[in-house]
Ligand code: C2E
């Protein structure tokens with residue numbers, strides 16, 4: 001910018017000084033021109049005046065007429081002195097010098113300019129310049145009349161150096177008079193050798209020579225302080241005759257002209273250079289102190305943003321502010337690095353124990369597997385038994401401290417090349433290469449972990465459950481491996497094992513169970529006939545009437561076909577689906593009861609309930625509401641619950657079953673004989689009926705032990721006022737025994753398999769007329 005401004009200013013100064021100069025030259029030359037012309041014309045008029053006075057002088061005319069040379073000379077001198085003329089002469093009409101006051105014109109010689117003389121005679125006078133013997137004169141020629149023309153008077157001034165110098169002083173210019181005389185001689189036309197030239201000049205000879213050879217008319221370009229030795233010249237042409245030519249040259253030295261502005265131009269040039277230098281200096285100082293450091297800091301910021309914290313931030317030498325900014329950057333970089341490291345640590349470690357977290361463990365295990373793909377490794381999941389109890393009994397502070405100590409003990413294993421992690425809660429993991437016997441390593445680990453923990457004055461004893469999954473046999477990647485070890489932990493927990501090694505077959509079964517659960521959920525939601533209720537009759541052994549039925553669920557899976565209730569009911573119980581399933585059973589059964597009652601087939605249906613169903617208070621309400629909505633007697637609905645379900649929480653069961661009893665719903669103990677209930681408990685049970693498990697009945701006729709059990713059970717039940725149902729009656733012989741021992745009810749394939757509801761009336765018909773009709777037995 002500044003460079004541009006400087007150049008513009010310099011250019012403008014240059015241009016304006018030059019144009020100024022041009023004008024100055026013009027006006028000065030005009031002045032000089034005027035001065036020269038005025039001077040010459042003043043002198044001319046002086047000459048004319050003197051000549052007129054001379055030619056009018058009577059005495060002079062007399063002397064001319066009489067040819068008195070001395071008198072002529074004297075008159076000429078007198079007149080000449082008056083005006084200080086340098087040349088005075090009288091010429092005869094034929095061009096001879098008659099009289100002369102100066103040596104330049106010799107008496108009796110021929111006048112050097114005959115043509116001029118002729119002009120003067122014809123024109124009654126002539127004014128001109130004359131070169132005589134190397135001297136230049138301004139002359140006037142005037143005819144002398146007495147009264148006829150008798151001669152011509154010549155009077156003139158010498159144009160000499162002093163005149164030229166005077167003119168120079170007035171006009172301040174160099175003045176040169178250059179006179180040339182080239183007489184046209186008829187005899188020798190081509191001869192130029194007799195050309196005479198006279199030059200009177202204030203210039204040196206060489207300068208004059210140059211001006212004459214190549215006169216410069218306009219001002220040219222010139223560098224300051226360069227000496228060109230050129231002259232600007234204007235020419236004034238005076239008195240040109242065919243023979244003679246006088247040029248007056250007004251000259252100016254270009255160098256002198258320019259010199260007056262050279263200093264100015266040079267100063268401006270220097271100032272510009274200085275300004276540019278100063279601006280460059282400040283620019284570079286600014287760049288060094290601000291721009292460059294800021295650029296460096298901007299680069300550093302970009303590097304930091306991309307996560308490079310190692311590169312040193314250095315903005316170089318700079319101002320205090322930039323220096324502070326640099327320091328702030330360095331601090332920010334360090335803080336960011338520390339924070340990122342902390343975040344990375346936190347994201348990879350468990351905050352409580354400082355062990356690796358699950359995510360990080362997976363990453364590292366994958367790395368290990370990649371580096372040692374052929375080495376067998378084991379993921380050992382460590383599960384604290386009853387950790388929940390530790391928390392509940394001693395509080396979470398103790399629980400946390402225990403976990404920390406446990407982690408510290410595990411860490412010792414790390415020294416042997418194991419990787420330790422906390423997967424969550426009380427789930428810990430040790431990942432190690434398997435060399436030799438894995439079980440031995442686990443025993444080692446258990447020995448390490450099992451000694452009592454000293455926590456806040458407590459001595460805490462814990463037991464562990466270990467579950468393993470192994471690379472490469474169980475899984476090829478870390479994530480899958482940990483999943484497998486999780487599965488193994490689950491199975492160990494379910495089976496209450498201290499150590500369990502993952503097995504694919506077990507997981508497949510689990511997978512299948514999960515599939516069944518999800519299919520059952522869909523079947524229940526769809527209610528599309530996959531699930532149906534079948535009814536198996538219980539025969540009253542006193543009357544032979546088939547007035548009671550047990551409702552049994554059937555599931556025909558669209559792809560798997562028939563699935564036995566023994567295999568999906570436990571799954572439904574585990575997954576919480578039993579609630580929906582029982583709702584479906586109850587609703588279907590009551591609907592069916594309603595149907596049969598309308599068909600004038602009043603009967604009673606028993607429904608199997610699990611412990612979870614009984615524990616659900618709303619179920620009884622639901623049953624009661626459904627029954628009363630259809631105006632069915634409560635006696636038409638009854639429930640069965642297995643002995644083992646009751647015995648898992650006997651007191652609770654008693655209270656819950658009491659509700660059913662008090663609402664008038666009959667309760668039967670199912671599978672009696674398998675749950676090892678004590679006699680005293682049986683006494684308090686709010687039940688009406690006892691079902692002897694089919695395991696004792698199926699082979700009853702030929703198994704003496706079964707006979708003893710069944711018989712004593714019957715006696716016992718009767719003593720407590722309970723009716724007895726024998727299930728699994730398949731043969732006539734078994735039935736006969738039961739009948740003989742006073743068993744009230746019989747249920748089994750001997751009478752019928754569980755039936756579709758629609759098949760029940762036909763079966764009834766057939767039964768009554770068959771030989772199985774119990775009454776006929778007697
Ligand atoms: P459970 O309550 O002991 O039912 C009696 C089982 O014995 C039924 O098997 C029945 O078909 C079978 N059975 C009856 N008479 C004979 C016989 O003479 N010989 C032989 N070998 N078996 C006989 P099912 O239907 O497979 O039911 C198995 C178990 O599934 C039932 O045992 C019951 O605990 C449960 N269950 C069935 N349906 C339901 C239901 O709707 N809800 C609930 N919670 N459990 C049900």
Ligand code: CA
Nearest residue numbers: 550608640670
């Ligand atoms: Ca049953």
Ligand code: CA
Nearest residue numbers: 670671693727
């Ligand atoms: Ca049973």
